[in-house]
Amino acid sequence: MGRRPGHDFTRSRSGYVFLTPWFVGVAGLVLVPLAFSLYLSFTDYNLLGSPEWVGLDNYRQLFGDDDRYLHSMRLTLGYVVVAVPLQLAAALAAALLLSPSRRGQGVYRALFYLPSLLGASVAVSITWRALFDYGGGVNSFLATFGIEERSWVNNPSTVLWVIVALEIWRFGAPMVIFIAGLQQIPAEVYEAAALDGAGPVTTFTRITIPMLSPIIFFNLVLGVISAFQTFTPAQLVGDGRGGPADSTLFYAVNLYQQAFEYQRMGYASAIAWVMLAVLAVVAGLLFWTSRRWVHYGD
Amino acid sequence: MRTRLCTALLVAALTAAACGSAGDGEDSGANTSDAVTLRMTWWGNPARAEATQEAVELFEERNPDIDVEVSPASFSGYYDKLNTQFASDAAPDVFQDDQVTTYADQGLLLDLGEYDDVLDTSQIDDGFLAQAMVDDRLYELPAGSSPMALVVRPSAFDAAGFELPTAETTWEEFADLAVEIQATIDDGGWALADSSSLPNHFQVFLRQRDRDWFSEDGSSLGFEAPDLVDWWTYWADLREAGAVPPADVTVASAGGDVTESPVAKNQVAMSIYGTSITLPNDEWAYGPLPNEAGNPGVYLMRSNSWAVNAETEHPDEAVALVDFLVNDPDAGEILGLTRGVPPNQSIAASVKDGLDAKEQQIVEYVEYLSQDGNSRPAPAPDPAGTRNIRSEMFDRYSQEVLFGQRDAADAAEAFVAEAQQLIDSGH
Structure with missing residues (x-):
């Protein structure tokens, strides 16, 4: 018995030694920068000088004296509320089509999944911008219906919808998860419903949706978190500075602008920490409502 | 058990060594030879990048013990990167700039006036130099004009x-x-x-x-x-x-x-x-x-200027590079009008013949502005x-x-x- 603790200790010690590179990475690349940015959020730091402690001034300015910040918050919230449900609906629709096993189904699943691998990339965003600009494919297509050519991306009233369209087009990742979820629903439940005379609509709303609700919830939480952090499409489909006329000033774009264009690293850090708090609250709300509509079965 | 621990330590040590050696390699490469290495960056179109690289190669040929690493950049994101480099003490020795007051205010720029044995400003109009001065000190050298x-x-x-x-x-x-x-x-x-x-x-x-x-x-x-x-x-x-x-x-x-x-x-x-x-x-x-x-x-607005990092390890060589780019006739010929009409008057005059018709028009327009009453002196550089x-x-x-x-x-x-x-x- 006396040897057991020592034995365990040696075993776990070599385990820890193996963990060292990972631990160094987490500490150096995540924990320390995280703590540093929390510290910076209470300072005035322009990157060239040294940080000056200003207490809560940054946070006070955010909510009291920065219309652009509040604008970016509203814009991002609106985007999340519109884009995420649309993307999930598209993903679910595609999943319903692609879930039954048919010949060549794998090819279609792969094809529909592909955009979500590429969607967040720089290249696709640039292509997307070109598609919706003067001389782009979208204008040529609309011209066949006699619609006059215009720049959808250089116009503050349409550019946001171009970004929403890009987000919807990337429905592949939630779609794959939906397909997996749909295949978990036992066939006998559907058979029983069919015997009771349930039509397709009733089957969908009374069986598919409730049985799938944990998966919907999972996709919703992930979608909301990633939509809040939208940066690449906004930066590249928009003009890269939140424009035209602040119409693509997403939360993360504003953060980047304050940090690197205005060199207000302290202020930008405060913006980042408020985002964390907002995400925590939103996720908490989603979990709270989930008790009412998510059914985990027995 | 001991062998297992030893193996683990060995693996960890090797990993650390592998990680370390990548960084060390760069340093030792620079240290083993006697060459001075200068790093340099600017923004601009491909024509400017090509001409500048060619001029830098000529500078390296004339100064075999100086090695210049260039990083041409586009304008978008240029200052984002430069500021981040300054914050991490990794800014280049020589860089193109158009906000002299901001950097001088933070003490990031070398006072070029103290290197007048290396840097010749006699051929450059005072109106240009004034656009690169803060508190009567010359912190940059205008690279060209863009009225x-x-x-x-x-x-x-x-x-x-x-x-x-x-x-x-x-x-x-x-x-x-x-x-x-x-x-x-x-x-x-x-x-x-x-x-x-x-x-x-x-x-x-x-x-x-x-x-x-x-x-x-x-x-x-x-x-x-x-x-x-x-x-x-x-x-x-x-x-x-x-x-x-x-x-x-x-x-x-x-x-x-x-x-x-x-x-x-x-x-x-x-x-x-x-x-x-x-x-x-x-x-x-x-x-x-x-x-x-x-x-x-x-007014004869400078298009942009050359600045030297105050923390450079090789101030004489860095200033010499700036002097070469602005005052050397061969460099002037290579650079042409890629940063506007050269600020050095004798170079501006000498490059004119080699220019195409379109570029000659620019030189003529600048000459026209230099005549009395056709332009007015430049304002002081923008505040920090x-x-x-x-x-x-x-x-x-x-x-x-x-x-x-x-x-x-x-x-x-x-x-x-x-x-x-x-x-x-x-x-």
């Missing part, structure tokens, strides 16, 4: 028999001319490019009124909201008349992307234009801006930390007016307030 000009496509005038505008043409007459020309232009083309969101163009307009972007002591803006309202209204009227492109065409070149400008795309007959920017083809001619006679607003007023803020408010989201008077008031706030925060 504003009016570029016109004479063919668009000849066809309909219009006279080219001159320095005597008033802004009103200029607008009327644009509207008349518009009547002769097909769909998809416009008489004039929209300058409403371009800060350097607005500056000429201001200076004609004896105002400027900033007050002389740099503590406030040098104009008031009504000046800006006049400017925005002038262009809004032209837009309404259809003589300048609609907003969604104009904003394509927002933020200074010159490859997207209406001139680069051959969409207009006239445009206000900086002379350091390459014209797309030979159809264009340079001329003076409207209303310049008597009280000109144009105010770069975003001209680059980002002005563009943002101009766009709100462009798209009709805000009326000019309201936007001008808000712009002046936000700009003043930024000036004040920069001490």
Whole structure:
């Protein structure tokens, strides 16, 4: 018995030694920068000088004296509320089509999944911008219906919808998860419903949706978190500075602008920490409502 | 158990060594030879990058013990990267800059005046040097000039028999001319490019009124909201008349992307234009801006300057590189007008013969401006930390007016307030 603790200790010690590179990475690349940015959020730091402690001034300015910040918050919230449900609906629709096993189904699943691998990339965003600009494919297509050519991306009233369209087009990742979820629903439940005379609509709303609700919830939480952090499409489909006329000033774009264009690293850090708090609250709300509509079965 | 622990330690040690060696390798490579390594960066188009690289190669040939690592960059993101490099003590030794006060204020620039044994400024006009000085110290060396000009496509005038505008043409007459020309232009083309969101163009307009972007002591803006309202209204009227492109065409070149400008795309007959920017083809001619006679607003603006990092380990070599780029006749010939007309007068004169017709026009225009009464001295460099007023803020408010989201008077008031706030925060 006396040897057991020592034995365990040696075993776990070599385990820890193996963990060292990972631990160094987490500490150096995540924990320390995280703590540093929390510290910076209470300072005035322009990157060239040294940080000056200003207490809560940054946070006070955010909510009291920065219309652009509040604008970016509203814009991002609106985007999340519109884009995420649309993307999930598209993903679910595609999943319903692609879930039954048919010949060549794998090819279609792969094809529909592909955009979500590429969607967040720089290249696709640039292509997307070109598609919706003067001389782009979208204008040529609309011209066949006699619609006059215009720049959808250089116009503050349409550019946001171009970004929403890009987000919807990337429905592949939630779609794959939906397909997996749909295949978990036992066939006998559907058979029983069919015997009771349930039509397709009733089957969908009374069986598919409730049985799938944990998966919907999972996709919703992930979608909301990633939509809040939208940066690449906004930066590249928009003009890269939140424009035209602040119409693509997403939360993360504003953060980047304050940090690197205005060199207000302290202020930008405060913006980042408020985002964390907002995400925590939103996720908490989603979990709270989930008790009412998510059914985990027995 | 002991062997297992030893293996684990060995693996960890090897991993650490592998990680470490990548970084060490670079250092030892530089240290083993006696060569001095300078790092250098600038922004600009491919033509500028190619010419600069060629000039640097010549410098390396002449100075075999100096090795220059160049990183050509595009303008977007240039300062983001440079500032981050300064924050991590990794900024290049020599870099192109256009905000001398901001960096000098933070003590990041080498005082070039202390290296007058290496750096010759005798051939450079005081008006240029003044644009690179802070508190009477020379922190940078202007790399070229980019005064504003009016570029016109004479063919668009000849066809309909219009006279080219001159320095005597008033802004009103200029607008009327644009509207008349518009009547002769097909769909998809416009008489004039929209300058409403371009800060350097607005500056000429201001200076004609004896105002400027900033007050002389740099503590406030040098104009008031009504000046800006006049400017925005002038262009809004032209837009309404259809003589300048609609907003969604104009904003394509927002933020200074010159490859997207209406001139680069051959969409207009006239445009206000900086002379350091390459014209797309030979159809264009340079001329003076409207209303310049008597009280000109144009000045020999430096396009950008060369700066040396105050923390450089090799100040003499770094300054020598700057001196070479600006004062060496061979370098001057290689660089041509890639940063505008060279500030060194004898080089400007000597490169002229080797230039094509279009470039010769630029040199002639600069010569014309240098004559008495055709331009006025440059203002002092912009106050520290105010770069975003001209680059980002002005563009943002101009766009709100462009798209009709805000009326000019309201936007001008808000712009002046936000700009003043930024000036004040920069001490």
